Structure formats: structure tokens, C-alpha cells
Amino acid sequence: MTLTQPRAGERLVAGLATSDGAGVKLTRVLTNTLQRRLDPFLMLDAFGSDQADDYIAGFPDHPHRGFETISYMLEGRMRHRDSAGNEGLIEGGGVQWMTAGRGVIHSELPEQQQGRMEGFQLWLNLPAKDKLRDPWYRDIASAEIPEFEQDGVKVRVIAGESHGVKGAVQREHTEPLYLDLHLAPGASFEQLLPETHNAFVYVYRGALRFETGCTVPPQRMAILANTPGSDGVRLVAGDEPTRAILIAGKPLNEPIAQYGPFVMNTQAELMQAVRDFQTGKLA
Ligand code: FE
Numbered sequence: 001m002t003l004t005q006p007r008a009g010e011r012l013v014a015g016l017a018t019s020d021g022a023g024v025k026l027t028r029v030l031t032n033t034l035q036r037r038l039d040p041f042l043m044l045d046a047f048g049s050d051q052a053d054d055y056i057a058g059f060p061d062h063p064h065r066g067f068e069t070i071s072y073m074l075e076g077r078m079r080h081r082d083s084a085g086n087e088g089l090i091e092g093g094g095v096q097w098m099t100a101g102r103g104v105i106h107s108e109l110p111e112q113q114q115g116r117m118e119g120f121q122l123w124l125n126l127p128a129k130d131k132l133r134d135p136w137y138r139d140i141a142s143a144e145i146p147e148f149e150q151d152g153v154k155v156r157v158i159a160g161e162s163h164g165v166k167g168a169v170q171r172e173h174t175e176p177l178y179l180d181l182h183l184a185p186g187a188s189f190e191q192l193l194p195e196t197h198n199a200f201v202y203v204y205r206g207a208l209r210f211e212t213g214c215t216v217p218p219q220r221m222a223i224l225a226n227t228p229g230s231d232g233v234r235l236v237a238g239d240e241p242t243r244a245i246l247i248a249g250k251p252l253n254e255p256i257a258q259y260g261p262f263v264m265n266t267q268a269e270l271m272q273a274v275r276d277f278q279t280g281k282l283a
Pocket of ligand 1: 062106108
């Protein structure tokens with residue numbers, strides 16, 4: 001495959017150091033201010049620490065409504081329990097995909113006392129017509145995530161499709177692409193992307209550059225320009241082994257109203273979500 005017009009990097013984002021849950025330290029890479037620009041994605045948190053104090057408190061019972069959460073664990077073990085009766089363990093290289101729909105109350109708690117915990121949580125919006133659908137969830141063990149290798153690049157296809165390899169999850173309305181890329185020094189990787197899909201790359205080891213020049217250092221997100229006439233992106237690793245997640249999706253172009261863990265289209269729907277939660281009718 002050779003792209004005729006690769007996208008450029010539009011800008012770099014460092015994210016915001018914060019804590020969430022019962023005091024888990026993390027970096028909010030995709031913050032509220034980028035929700036419109038990166039529609040259909042609402043949030044990306046990156047976490048990574050060898051210090052138990054940074055993660056041990058976890059995320060005790062909390063609600064969600066109106067979107068999907070995708071947790072990707074690079075290292076460590078996290079136990080999930082929810083109000084729909086689901087329970088599972090995500091560990092090294094595994095993914096948990098949860099569609100909150102009309103409502104889920106769940107906990108996400110570390111199942112380790114020490115050692116490294118590292119990974120990402122991505123929030124993907126649902127179209128208005130699906131915001132109150134039934135909840136759904138799936139644990140995807142590392143071995144179940146489709147992978148391929150070419151020219152010094154290992155590609156893990158969590159969602160969408162890359163070079164003819166279909167990912168573990170497909171979604172009709174938002175068409176999410178979620179790739180974890182492991183590149184040897186100097187290796188390059190091409191991915192087809194419709195020009196209207198919003199896309200970003202987050203580098204978590206090493207460094208990447210766009211063929212068009214801009215360099216993405218570690219712990220940075222680069223938003224990809226929606227260059228008119230473009231057909232994808234070409235990424236080139238620097239002098240070190242490099243790892244990055246590449247995420248893209250089809251924008252919903254619908255109003256976004258958020259109040260904490262509820263993401264709906266209007267204020268009235270948010271107030272309803274809060275009332276339903278307070279009266280025990282959310283889940
Ligand atoms: Fe949650």
C-alpha cells in the first residue's frame with residue numbers, strides 16, 4: 001500500500017495530570033475541550049506507575065450513561081464488576097469494551113498490591129438513538145486481539161481494520177479504529193483513513209514523526225489534520241523502539257452534553273440521568 005496524500009500532524013497535546021476514582025493518578029490526554037475536535041471520542045486517560053499508591057484505590061462503584069468505555073491494559077491486573085452482573089479481569093495486553101447505554105454502575109479495582117500498572121481508558125460516544133440502549137460488555141484477552149507484523153511493525157488491531165485484518169470489535173455508526181503499534185527503530189507504518197474521520201496518535205515509548213516533518217515525543221498526543229484529499233497517515237519511528245496507539249473514528253456531529261460520567265445530547269437528558277441515578281433507576 002502506498003498513500004497518495006498522507007495527513008500531516010495538526011498539533012501536539014501534553015494532557016493534564018490529574019486523579020480520578022478514589023485517587024488514581026493519571027494523565028487526561030483528551031480533555032473536554034477536545035471533544036468537538038475529536039468527535040466521536042470524549043476522553044482518553046493514560047495511566048502508568050510502579051508505585052502502588054498511585055493506583056491502589058482504584059475506581060469504586062460509579063455510574064455511566066450514554067457512551068462506551070474501552071480499557072486497554074498494557075501491564076497490571078484490574079477487576080471489573082457491574083450492576084448488570086458482569087465480572088471480569090483485564091490484564092497485560094487485554095481489553096475491556098463496555099457499552100454503558102442507558103446505564104451501568106460498576107467498579108474497576110486493581111487486583112495487585114504492587115508492581116506496574118499501565119494502560120489507557122478511552123471514551124467513545126454513542127449516537128443519540130443508541131444512548132439508552134441495553135448495556136453490553138466484553139472482556140477481550142490479549143490472545144484474542146488480532147495481530148499482524150510487517151516491515152518491523154507489529155500491529156494489534158483492537159477495533160476497525162488495518163491491512164485487511166479485522167479488529168476484535170466493530171462499530172457501525174462511529175467506525176472506530178484502535179491500533180496499538182510496536183515499531184522497530186526507523187520502521188514506518190501506513191494506515192488508510194477517510195479524510196473526514198477524526199484521528200490522533202499517542203506515543204507511549206520512543207518517538208514518531210509524520211512523513212510531513214512534525215515529531216511526536218513520548219507521552220504526547222498528536223491530532224491528525226483532516227487534510228482535504230488525504231487518504232491516510234504514514235508514521236515513522238525514531239531511533240528507538242517505539243510504541244503508540246492510533247485512534248480514529250467517524251464524527252457523529254450531534255450535540256454533546258456531559259456531566260461527569262453521563263454524556264447525553266441535552267441538559268434535560270443529563271438531569272434525567274442524575275435523577276435516574278439518585279432514584280436507583282439508572283441501572
Ligand atoms: Fe468507569
